[in-house]
Amino acid sequence: MTERAVTEMSFEEAMAELEGVVSQLERGDVALEKSIELYERGAALKKHCEARLRAAEEKVKAIQLAEGAPVGTTPVEGL
Template sequence: MTEKPVTEMSFEEAMAALEGVVGQLERGEVALEQSIALYERGAALKEHCARKLAEAESRVEMIRAQEGKAVGTAPAEGL
């Protein structure tokens, strides 16, 4: 099975894949070399998710600015 490249994943796909990686590493049922590869993929997935969240935050700030609302971040529960 070929894994989908991280850069082609949606945020939701990347989060699900990251959860899978973390689960495998926590169970400790993989060989050392596979653990290292999983860790590297997990780091890439984490970075991808962080980038996607930052992009979403920027888009929300732009929308708020266009509506004449204060630009900046606010807790989600405050929206």
């Protein structure tokens, strides 16, 4: 089975896989080479999740509020 490219994953998919990777590594019952592969995959997943969160944060910041109602938005690419 081929692993799905991290860049194609939604935040939720990447986070779920990252949780699985962390769980496997914490158990410590994985061979050294597999542990290294898992660690590398986990690092890529973490980076992807952080980028998606930053993009979402920027999108939220772009909404300007006045008296509780949006008065304008600035388009943010990437989400």
